[in-house]
Amino acid sequence: MGRISVIKGLENSNQAHNNTARHIEEIFGNHKSDLNEIIDLSQKVKKGIQVIDPFLQQNTSIVCPGCNKVCCIDQHSYYSCEDLIYIYSLGLEVQECESIDVTAPCRFLSSEGCRLERAVRPSGCNWYFCDSLYDSMEKSPGSAYYDFNDSLQELTDLWMELVNEFCCKFKKLTGNEMRIEDLMSSSKRRIT
Ligand code: SF4
Numbered sequence: 001m002g003r004i005s006v007i008k009g010l011e012n013s014n015q016a017h018n019n020t021a022r023h024i025e026e027i028f029g030n031h032k033s034d035l036n037e038i039i040d041l042s043q044k045v046k047k048g049i050q051v052i053d054p055f056l057q058q059n060t061s062i063v064c065p066g067c068n069k070v071c072c073i074d075q076h077s078y079y080s081c082e083d084l085i086y087i088y089s090l091g092l093e094v095q096e097c098e099s100i101d102v103t104a105p106c107r108f109l110s111s112e113g114c115r116l117e118r119a120v121r122p123s124g125c126n127w128y129f130c131d132s133l134y135d136s137m138e139k140s141p142g143s144a145y146y147d148f149n150d151s152l153q154e155l156t157d158l159w160m161e162l163v164n165e166f167c168c169k170f171k172k173l174t175g176n177e178m179r180i181e182d183l184m185s186s187s188k189r190r191i192t
């Protein structure tokens with residue numbers, strides 16, 4: 001679920017992946033009442049991200065202002081197809097874009113940091129921790145870093161449960177397999 005997988009997805013992006021995004025959108029459009037478990041899991045993921053947000057914010061505010069290789073570039077502003085399961089579960093709208101400027105700064109980046117609430121950032125953003133950020137987090141007083149690690153593990157487990165449940169539900173509702181490798185690719189969609 002790291003940023004590397006998102007970049008890889010962008011490189012491999014093709015019509016098949018657009019179809020994956022469309023299938024996910026359609027299933028939420030046509031079968032939302034059958035997806036209550038998925039929606040509940042997404043709400044839990046959202047709460048889990050909100051739990052780790054203050055600790056991350058505290059540490060990014062220490063390390064990011066002095067960074068000379070800012071990781072927030074525009075190609076990271078897109079959701080993976082996997083992210084769309086979560087995003088559509090939350091009832092959010094996304095827009096599809098065909099062209100990606102791989103070098104431009106991310107459109108959501110401001111002088112105050114990311115303008116998106118952490119809970120709706122692409123997972124590649126939320127699961128990426130550079131060395132400086134790790135160093136800062138590990139130096140946090142008391143048990144803060146260990147508590148964060150525990151919360152992150154719970155979050156990872158919940159995310160995997162969400163994806164697996166969706167794949168099972170997708171097969172039940174459509175008779176088709178949802179391939180994990182397609183879910184890992186970019187949807188070329190981002191929040192409006
Ligand atoms: S997370 Fe790391 S790489 Fe990204 S802007 Fe902050 S310090 Fe730089």
Ligand code: SF4
Pocket residue numbers: 071072073076077106107108109110113114115116121122125
């Ligand atoms: S969405 Fe936010 S965290 Fe992700 S690359 Fe853009 S500014 Fe950075």
